[in-house]
Each structure stands twice: as structure tokens, then as C-alpha cells.
Amino acid sequence: MTISNELNESDSVNPPAENETQPSDSENDLTETEDSEVGEIVDRIEQMPPESQKLVFKAVKSSFSGPLPHPEIMKGYEEVVPGAAQRILDMTEKRMDHRMNLETRDMDLAHKNLDKEFNLAKTSLIFGGIMGLILIIACIILVYQDKTIAGFSMLIPIVLALIVKKTMDNKKNQEPSTEAEESADTEAETE
Secondary structure, three states, X not given: OOHHHHHHHHHHHOOOOOOOOOOOHHHHOOOHHHHHHHHHHHHHHHHOOHHHHHHHHHOOOOOOOOOOOOHHHHHHHHHHOOOHHHHHHHHHHHHHHHHHHHHXXXXXXXXXXXXXXXXXXXXXXXXXXXXXXXXXXXXXXXHHOOOHHHHHHOHHHHHHXXXXXXXXXXXXXXXXXXXXXXXXXXXXXXX
């Protein structure tokens, strides 16, 4: 019996039940190239010795993903070394607990760093505001005492500080958008 006969017989052995949905014609129809490729593969398999044909049909591709091995592999470990499956489970649980502890610690450190940065920014803002008020009061006192040049010259550092602060804020607001655009451009190029 040839492979193509076996394939045809397997198609006729299990007719679909009445309540099963039939695949549409578009799903059943193979394109001419796919049909010819399947035919070539069947021809090559038929030319092989019977032992090789059995190996071809026994080859099965399977994939499994996860922190634990596939259950069949676990069963094999257990058969070779009794208690191995439990040891693998324990090891996986310890590794997951360790990873979760590391992630929790990293999140706590990041939160503490953000708190420190916020407190530093708040303190800087308070001291900057106090210094600005002291300079403005000094300017008013000097202008009131008819020392207008000295009074207005003390306003220059305040005005310069405000200008520098505004330009620095504008640069900070523009940098993330350019970095995001660059990363989007790089991702588009790699695709």
C-alpha cells in the first residue's frame, strides 16, 4: 500500500459528523503550487525504504514553553531519578520567589529615588523662591533710597535666572519627544 493510498483511506475512514461544521471550499482548495509541493513530498517519501517512511511519519514537532519542563519530560525525569520531579518543582518555586523579591526590591529602590528627587526639587524651589524675594526686596529698598542703578542692577540676576530656567525647561520638554521619535525611526528601519 502506498502513502497516497493511505492518505486517501484516512480521509474516507473518518467522515465528519452531522453537527461538525464543514470547512469552506476556500479552506479546502490548495493552490496549484501547494498541491504540487505536497505531491513532490509524497513522491519522495514513497521512494524511501519502508523503515525510513516509518521514521518520517513518526517525526512530530512539538513545542512547550514555561518555567517547568513538559509533563512528559518531567515523567521521564521521575522514572530515571525518583523524586526528581518534586525537586524540579521546588527549584522552580525558589527561583520564582527569588525573582519576585528582586523585582520588589528594585521597585522599592526606584520609589525611594523618586522621593529623593522630588524632595530635592521641592527644597531647591523653596530656597530659590526665598532668594528671589530677598533680591526683590533689596532692589525695592535700593530704589527707594534713590540708588536706582544699584537697585535695577540687582534685578539682572533674577531676570537671567528666570530666562535660564525657562530655556532649561523647554529643552527638557523637547528632548523626550526627539528620543521617542528616534526610537520609532530605528524600530521602523529594523522592520
